[in-house]
Amino acid sequence: MAESLEQAAQQSFPRTAACLPEIFDFMDRFFAHAGVGDEHRMPMQFVVEEWFTNLVKYSRGGTRDILLDLKRQDGRLVLSLTDFGVERFDIREVRDVDVNLDLKHRTPGGLGIHLLKRMVDDIGYEYVDGRSTTTFVKKLE
Amino acid sequence: MAESLEQAAQQSFPRTAACLPEIFDFMDRFFAHAGVGDEHRMPMQFVVEEWFTNLVKYSRGGTRDILLDLKRQDGRLVLSLTDFGVERFDIREVRDVDVNLDLKHRTPGGLGIHLLKRMVDDIGYEYVDGRSTTTFVKKLE
Amino acid sequence: MLDIRVGEKGEIVLSGRFDASQAVKAETFMAALTESRNVDVSDLQYVSSAGLGVLLATQKRLMATGHALKLVNVRGHVREVLHYSGFDQIFEIEAAPPAS
Amino acid sequence: MLDIRVGEKGEIVLSGRFDASQAVKAETFMAALTESRNVDVSDLQYVSSAGLGVLLATQKRLMATGHALKLVNVRGHVREVLHYSGFDQIFEIEAAPPAS
Numbered sequence: 398m399a400e401s402l403e404q405a406a407q408q409s410f411p412r413t414a415a416c417l418p419e420i421f422d423f424m425d426r427f428f429a430h431a432g433v434g435d436e437h438r439m440p441m442q443f444v445v446e447e448w449f450t451n452l453v454k455y456s457r458g459g460t461r462d463i464l465l466d467l468k469r470q471d472g473r474l475v476l477s478l479t480d481f482g483v484e485r486f487d488i489r490e491v492r493d494v495d496v497n498l499d500l501k502h503r504t505p506g507g508l509g510i511h512l513l514k515r516m517v518d519d520i521g522y523e524y525v526d527g528r529s530t531t532t533f534v535k536k537l538e
Numbered sequence: 539m540a541e542s543l544e545q546a547a548q549q550s551f552p553r554t555a556a557c558l559p560e561i562f563d564f565m566d567r568f569f570a571h572a573g574v575g576d577e578h579r580m581p582m583q584f585v586v587e588e589w590f591t592n593l594v595k596y597s598r599g600g601t602r603d604i605l606l607d608l609k610r611q612d613g614r615l616v617l618s619l620t621d622f623g624v625e626r627f628d629i630r631e632v633r634d635v636d637v638n639l640d641l642k643h644r645t646p647g648g649l650g651i652h653l654l655k656r657m658v659d660d661i662g663y664e665y666v667d668g669r670s671t672t673t674f675v676k677k678l679e
Numbered sequence: 680m681l682d683i684r685v686g687e688k689g690e691i692v693l694s695g696r697f698d699a700s701q702a703v704k705a706e707t708f709m710a711a712l713t714e715s716r717n718v719d720v721s722d723l724q725y726v727s728s729a730g731l732g733v734l735l736a737t738q739k740r741l742m743a744t745g746h747a748l749k750l751v752n753v754r755g756h757v758r759e760v761l762h763y764s765g766f767d768q769i770f771e772i773e774a775a776p777p778a779s
Numbered sequence: 780m781l782d783i784r785v786g787e788k789g790e791i792v793l794s795g796r797f798d799a800s801q802a803v804k805a806e807t808f809m810a811a812l813t814e815s816r817n818v819d820v821s822d823l824q825y826v827s828s829a830g831l832g833v834l835l836a837t838q839k840r841l842m843a844t845g846h847a848l849k850l851v852n853v854r855g856h857v858r859e860v861l862h863y864s865g866f867d868q869i870f871e872i873e874a875a876p877p878a879s
């Protein structure tokens with residue numbers, strides 16, 4: 398019980414990309430503490446950056462801090478981001494972009510979600526009373 | 539009397555160069571209001587920027603906001619900057635740099651005070667109980 | 680933090696982390712470029728889609744005048760991200776030599 | 780605000796206000812330069828010693844490899860500041876044509 402409590406951490410961050418260095422620090426400390434292998438650091442930071450900045454840029458109605466929740470549980474890493482007082486948006490319904498277009502037809506848009514989906518094993522979504530929580534799961538072994 | 543009251547403005551600014559756009563706006567509004575000619579805008583903004591950033595960079599003991607005071611009085615423009623809770627520093631005692639050195643021997647340092655002295659007609663200094671006020675005077679006619 | 684500078688052979692050296700908080704800085708640097716350059720990413724630990732966006736926009740602008748960025752010493756996380764983005768079709772990419 | 784970009788003839792175009800709050804941005808752009816360039820300041824309204832510092836540092840770095848910045852379309856406040864700084868001895872400076 399005591400151990401499982403230690404393997405979780407939560408922190409809220411203001412809605413600005415300027416927070417990213419702080420977010421990465423927070424994740425690094427949790428990963429070290431929870432003994433998550435180094436090979437997961439960059440991909441999981443990628444997932445959190447992409448989704449955090451999307452909430453900042455696109456969440457309709459969002460004004461409050463965004464909650465980042467990290468857990469190590471049953472051999473899996475579970476990252477979730479919760480946005481309060483916003484409209485519903487389910488990342489799982491976003492269609493994939495075509496990454497095989499030539500330069501002329503490529504735009505930078507849409508790459509974030511396309512890439513983050515490739516870095517996790519599962520994605521969950523929950524929406525209750527304006528509270529929008531997206532959960533990313535990565536198997537550790 | 540009423541008119542002379544209108545020809546003065548005061549505002550405090552936090553100790554960071556990020557305030558400069560706000561300072562210039564404040565000066566522009568005063569210059570427009572007090573009918574100061576356009577030819578004085580850039581040189582006087584130069585004087586205020588150089589001295590404000592020096593207070594930010596060098597004032598020993600400075601932690602409080604810096605007060606900028608603008609006056610039009612007897613055909614003269616009087617700008618003063620007051621720094622609170624700092625050590626004494628009299629700009630009039632700073633020696634001039636040599637602006638005729640070749641590139642190899644030139645450093646960016648020292649240009650600020652050298653240049654601002656050329657843009658004003660008189661400089662005053664007052665130090666009382668940690669309150670350090672430097673006053674720049676420019677004749678308007 | 681992202682460090683961005685010109686290396687000894689005129690190549691652009693990116694090191695550190697190229698995340699959304701560093702995109703404006705990289706954009707400002709890239710805006711000065713008018714010719715083809717190698718971009719050495721051997722010390723770049725991380726890149727997000729914000730970083731990819733800056734690289735893509737620069738590539739588009741340079742290609743309009745027949746120039747291009749070439750990415751060299753690509754490895755690890757950066758290599759993976761470039762690959763999944765299909766950037767191997769848009770940039771000439773040279774992998775890092777295997778670690779010795 | 781300072782705007783800094785490459786113009787149609789490859790010259791660097793500075794416009795707006797080059798004050799201490801804009802120095803890091805200009806430094807970042809200038810860091811990408813490795814060759815001689817003209818710097819067009821016709822639309823630069825203001826420069827402070829922080830701006831002069833960036834120009835001087837860039838000039839020193841370029842001159843070490845036989846290159847240089849040349850300042851063109853210099854006028855008004857900017858001209859005055861460059862003159863009192865002795866920058867006419869360090870940079871080739873070309874005044875703006877008289878206003879028509």
Ligand SMILES: Nc1ncnc2c1ncn2[C@@H]1O[C@H](COP(=O)(O)OP(=O)(O)O)[C@@H](O)[C@H]1O
Pocket residue numbers: 447451452455456457486491505506507508509510511728
């Ligand atoms: N949290 C969100 N709320 C609403 N719309 C979103 C959200 N996240 C993404 N989107 C939409 O999905 C698109 C694709 O997102 P993404 O792949 O991150 O690329 P980008 O942000 O570069 O466009 C966005 O342009 C936006 O229209």
Ligand SMILES: Nc1ncnc2c1ncn2[C@@H]1O[C@H](COP(=O)(O)OP(=O)(O)O)[C@@H](O)[C@H]1O
Pocket residue numbers: 588592593596597598627632646647648649650651652828
């Ligand atoms: N307000 C101040 N308090 C203490 N020292 C100062 C102050 N202003 C300037 N100085 C000193 O005078 C020097 C010259 O200042 P300046 O001409 O503005 O050039 P710079 O700041 O680029 O060195 C500074 O390097 C600093 O040592």
